[in-house]
Amino acid sequence: MWQPTKLELERLEKAERLQCRGLELYPARVERSHNIAAAVALFLRSEADAPAEAIEVTVTGRIRRLNSKGKVSFAHIEDESGRVQLFMRVNALGEDSYELIRRKLIDIDDFVQASGAMMRTRTGEVSVNVDDIRLLSKALSPLPVVKEQRLADGAVIEYGEFKDTESRYRQRYADLAVNKSVREIFIRRARTIKALRDFLDGEGMLEVETPVLQPLYGGAAARPFSTHHNQLHQDLYLRVSFELYLKRLLVGGYDAVYEIGRDFRNEGVSYKHNTEFTMLEFYKAYIDYMGVMDITERMFAKVAQQVTGSAQITYQGQAINLAPPWKRVSIRDAAQELLGFDYMDYPTSDTLYAYLDSRGLAEGLEPSDTWGRMIVEHLLGNYIEPHLIQPTIIKDYPRDMSPFAKRLQGEPASADEKERHYIESHTERFEFFIAGMEMGNAFTELNDPRDQQERFVDMKRLYAAESDETTPLDEDYLKAMRYGMPPNGGFGSGVDRMVMLLTDQTSIRDVLLYPHLRSQQMTEADLRGQFMLEAAVRGFEYRLDHQLAGTKRRLALYLPAPNVGVEYRLANALEGALPQLRNLRKAFAGYLYVMTDEALYRIDENLIEISAADFWTSLSEA
RNA sequence: GGGCGCGUGGCGCAAUGGCAGCGCAGUUGACUUUUAAUCAAUUGGUUGCAGGUUCGAGUCCUGCCGCGCUCACCA
Structure with a gap:
């Protein structure tokens, strides 16, 4: 079960404040007149015309940068097609709307819809002069922070990248969301x-x-x-x-x-x-x-x-x-070319092995290997293949x-x-x-x-x-x-x-979008989720605790007796979760107990009822 | 499966066995054309898990979990 981090709690709190203002966090209806690249392209074309007409657009995307400067703020939003800057002034947006930006009720990572006329800012960046902004989806968890610096020559330097390979593969969505090169x-x-x-x-x-x-x-x-x-x-x-x-x-x-x-x-x-x-x-x-x-x-x-x-x-x-x-070459000629001998002079595995051994080329080779395997896997794989650029x-x-x-x-x-x-x-x-x-x-x-x-x-x-x-x-x-x-x-x-x-x-x-990784160890959060489900369906209460034995960190599942007084109900309740419990047991050095007011169980291969004395004994042994 | 390496706040990284720190992000405040915005203040960590050595462990040792590189396997 999700246990929000500090940053997530802050966003949850913002979500509540938004709701108090009567704003929908996840509205069903969206408007979008152009994707971002199209909006920018349209503007660039109109600029070329002498009396440039106002280009009104409604664009959508994820906020990737937010820079509030008092009564004026800048943001970059990004959709699949590209990025564009939002230029937001309190005059154009109105106090109420602008407050969402200024108070950061709308965060980096949120999806928004912004309407306004295309323009250039004083520094020349193509932007949307926003007169209406709407939240499309509130991001409750912040994505890794990646900042971009665009150099004069158009090159982009990234700061604070998201590069931990394991996290990137396990949470490919986050990887894709922040690393454009991965999307590409x-x-x-x-x-x-x-x-x-x-x-x-x-x-x-x-x-x-x-x-x-x-x-x-x-x-x-x-x-x-x-x-x-x-x-x-x-x-x-x-x-x-x-x-x-x-x-x-x-x-x-x-x-x-x-x-x-x-x-x-x-x-x-x-x-x-x-x-x-x-x-x-x-x-x-x-x-x-x-x-x-x-x-x-x-x-x-x-x-x-x-x-x-x-x-x-x-x-x-x-x-x-x-x-x-x-280049087309037979394996025989390639060996001849790169190693300087004709393997047909050694037409059996014994003679070939002996020859290769004499030239110091037999490392990793077994005399029992077949002749073909010696040639293809060994000679080709080790001595020829690396040269074939x-x-x-x-x-x-x-x-x-x-x-x-x-x-x-x-x-x-x-x-x-x-x-x-x-x-x-x-x-x-x-x-x-x-x-x-x-x-x-x-x-x-x-x-x-x-x-x-x-x-x-x-x-x-x-x-x-x-x-x-x-x-x-x-x-x-x-x-x-x-x-x-x-x-x-x-x-x-x-x-x-x-x-x-x-x-x-x-x-x-x-x-590969989702390369194969070993499944991650069951965490306490996973277990809490499991039990939240079981409890919701079967109508019992439970508690998961650490700190069973002094300073030793142990995890125990506590099921109050009135809810699971009957033993078969306990067994039923745990049936689904038992494999996970066993898995989790490893993470807690083998000590995981289930308690009711009437009995104590140790989770082993199965659920084993133990006495309180056994319980304390096994704890002190640890 | 073997060898080597890594695992420290959300992300990126520090820390001769001796107070767990920095940048970004966050929070609070200032700022009506910024763009890695800036300025001031500030929150946040059981250092992957479990044990051990030690007066003292992020650091040393053992085991486990995960990831990377590499070797083996892959006619």
């Missing part, structure tokens, strides 16, 4: 996703939606979240990818489909991983991975153009050119890392032994990297059901050691493929990372 990130995010849709629609692809809850997960080797459907008595997984469902649609006769949606992976979080993230996948019939490369390059250039105005972007101070063509397509991945990709095409018969083995052991898969970050993944999709089945078995065998989480065999997917799947190229890309790139952010959390 999410506008740009929306534009990015729209630009992607525009592009893909323009390519003639059909946007589709496939199940988030899947009986079998697949399409990526990631650990899933699982859940259960009660009525169907069935376990379900939250999807880790859309791949298998989208490709089934090509069997169904669509030439090209795409989906933008949420994937869920039960894995660690990092600056570029969130447990749920936005994925884009598309599958297009009658093209191979080279066709996908073309689309990829065009798509990134076009989206960047649409979102930032240019295909040349700056990320963390580095100029990045997204315009095609991008300009967009780079790394292609032709080892087969055991690519269960849905077709084998590399070539002339095995005519090549020498090493090249023959290379072609047999690699696939038409590529990943592409920008700013040292993996941005996406694509293949010439496997459409041979017999080969696909073999791959499932191979994967199972290869990763059996890691047991629990291999890609399960999806028999229905194979069935679909047996009906005939057109040759196709597929693509998957993390949209959040693309947004990071286009907004110059280094953490995925800064491009």
Whole structure:
């Protein structure tokens, strides 16, 4: 339950004073003739005309700055479109109205509606000469204070920023309300996703939606979240990818489909991983991975153009050119180039490990890792990926890392032994990297059901050691493929990372409105809220106290006997709150008691009745 | 999960183991063109939680909670 701070109490008191004046704090009706940017633009245009007409406007917004100078006051209000200054004089507003400003009954953070003619103040700032001001919404809690100084060159310096990351993520609304740059990130995010849709629609692809809850997960080797459907008595997984469902649609006769949606992976979080993230996948019939490369390059250039105005972007101070063509290099050649050896000279995991070890490149690698994993995760991830600042397509991945990709095409018969083995052991898969970050993944999709089945078995065998989480065999997917799947190229890309790139952010959390954070510990305020509810519904009284045992800080819930004299009522009353109570118990070092006039209970795993003697004993032990 | 770091009024930050302070915001007063307005006065803190060492702990130690960075995991 909310326990107002001093500042909040002051605002509550103001709220009462406003109500005493007969003012509505949260009126239902609003008037607004222009958004702020439009009002300013209109005024600037009229100024250009010689005999400027008065521009009367009614604008709305949140007060972000308030400067009362006796009988004249200035405020800045802000709506999504921008800010404008309110010029308020007692003469124009009248004593009564002006008093609201002068006495600060209207505070910074309140939403107001202001009417008047547009004007310039003596210092030249475009303002509204306010003759009527109305409260639209009273802010009872003050937002963090951020002051802005506008320099002559238009630059804005912020003072007293709101930057504690935890508070900003947990109270994103406050972050957005005071940090304009944060608001801009999410506008740009929306534009990015729209630009992607525009592009893909323009390519003639059909946007589709496939199940988030899947009986079998697949399409990526990631650990899933699982859940259960009660009525169907069935376990379900939250999807880790859309791949298998989208490709089934090509069997169904669509030439090209795409989906933008949420994937869920039960894995660690990092600056570029969130447990749920936005994925884009598309599958297009009658093209191979080279066709996908073309689309990829065009798509990134076009989206960047649409979102930032240019295909040349700056990320963390580095100029990045997204315009095609991008560098395309096989993983084998990239390793050759950056590390100076041909991994095909070490065609088994044993020989490769031995070689890498001899060069001091095996740190973090296990001899038991598969050959493909050594190359892709270790060599690529650690030694190649960080160098890929300009967009780079790394292609032709080892087969055991690519269960849905077709084998590399070539002339095995005519090549020498090493090249023959290379072609047999690699696939038409590529990943592409920008700013040292993996941005996406694509293949010439496997459409041979017999080969696909073999791959499932191979994967199972290869990763059996890691047991629990291999890609399960999806028999229905194979069935679909047996009906005939057109040759196709597929693509998957993390949209959040693309947004990071286009907004110059280094953490995925800064491009997610509500990044995943561990839930906060139950607080006393939460518990009070819980009990206020229970008490209101069930009609009992309660009291929560600290200071049970001298100076030791303890929390106790006190339920007077007349209200909860009957034990089952007590149990009922606590049933809902018990999990929270247990949680709270941790915060109070394990001591939380419930008392009635008749009995004492300790909250443990359950509610345990104890004697008064036990109670005092356990307290003194603490 | 491991390592490193952080947690002090609403926000941003100080405080060799020795009186918990500053700026902004707030409150009161002055000011009819300010813009980080200014001037004067002033309120507000169980220093994340719990224990310990000490004459004395925001500071040192232990445990817990949360966040950040990083490593691991993530074909």
